[in-house]
Amino acid sequence: MVLTLLKESIVFAWQALVSNKLRTFLSLLGITIGIFAIITVFTIVDSLERNIRGSVQSLGDNVVYVMKWPWDFGPGYPWWKYMNRPVPAYKELEEVKRKTKGAEVVAFRIGSRKVLKHLNNTVENGIVSGWSYDYNQIKTFDIVDGRYFREDEAEGGYNVAILGNAIAEGLFPNNEYPIGKTIKVAGRTCKVIGLFKKEGESMLGNSMDNQIVVPFNFARLFMDVKSENNDPFIAVKAKPNVTNVQLKEELTGVMRSIRGLKPLADDDFALNETNLLSKNFDGMFDAIGIAGAIIGGFSILVGGFGIANIMFVSVRERTNIIGIQKSLGAKNYFILAQFLFEAVFLSLLGGIIGLLLIYLLTLFAGDSIDMEITLTRSNVILGLTISVLIGIISGFIPAYGASQLDPVEAIRTN
């Protein structure tokens, strides 16, 4: 009985929408634009967030970085305090390894932009990273071809290199096989032994695509390890049962003793961890999300008013039909459902079109900006939910008004 009534309500609503195609299209356009605006913002924010979190995660969750500058980019950053600090030195690496009980892996990294050459092909400003052997246990990456350098190659400063995807494409165009070939790194000959998997653009700029990794003892031949320009740092990975807080406390003591700091002297080093970066980005993404929600929310609200308006017109136009239906025994809830379904249909259709447009946009945008932009399940659910709810909210008042009409007066209406 209820199902039959529901079916009849849906059929009535569908007929009303089909008989006024232009009006239907114009009224659902408001919701389409609203859903498109709000879900596009959420999709972009989610994709950027995912990209940044992925980049941050590749730096390691349980890793503390001993650096010169702290990762705290809030207002009032006292840069003048940090300017005269020394950069972490390679000789400190051994002492940190020896003294830090909570450390599982300690590694050193240095890097700067250099010119890379292979025959007539040149890559300007390729990021050359010099890693101590253990750095592969700190940074997550995939090698698709070849291998990582051996410990003896790292210790002996062998001239071997692992190329990022973009570097390999620049130096070896036309799908030339790079493994085993020699290239010039800052004027020095170097043998290619591996190829990193393509990662795509990274918002933090730490994608392996634009990097070439060589052993630290080879990199120090053409990079000044004491220069801040080469961004040297020590990375310390905590043992499984050691928290970052415990590791930082221990490292503070170790670094202070290595540098011979007096008890009252300030630290002349920074201990950074990836959650500091995440915290900075959380606030930014929340602000963008809220701004997007307000802008999109108002668009949807306007779309909702459009639907409410069209529903009032619809009720007015069909008042005498409502009267006939009621006089033939139609219940109030049948009339209510009929108009409510019409409003929900309109709104849902608008929402679905909006979501389809976003899906098409993600397909084109993903190709053009080399970053994965995906319309997530949660955003699809949110888009559909908003559409249905706006349909109900904007359609309920006219629908309820229609259901309350007196059949005699309704039939008399022209």
Added chain:
Amino acid sequence: MAKEKRPKIVSYIAYGRIIGTIFSLFMIFAPSVKRLGDFVPMGLGILLTLQFISCIGLLHMKRWGVHLLIIVATCKLLFQLSLDIVSFNQIMSLLFSITYTSILAFHYKKMDTNL
């Protein structure tokens, strides 16, 4: 049944809640709500929609409006308890709901029983 004149206090409650509901709809999009789960904005949205409908019932002096308002307030509380997001604002909102309900209970007998 002759249509009962709507007391002013009922109008204030209904209009107040309608405005509140429309502004609360923006909460569905809040990043903090989205982070609680894929279906949390949907749940919150359904509750707000029912709250809006209950207000329309109140404006028409219908008893189902009061019933729906009580059900929504209870569901909202259970929803917040299940997500462990009970804060000072929520407690204040609950107190308001109890106050509204008491006022509406006073006018309940004057209300229409039909849909």
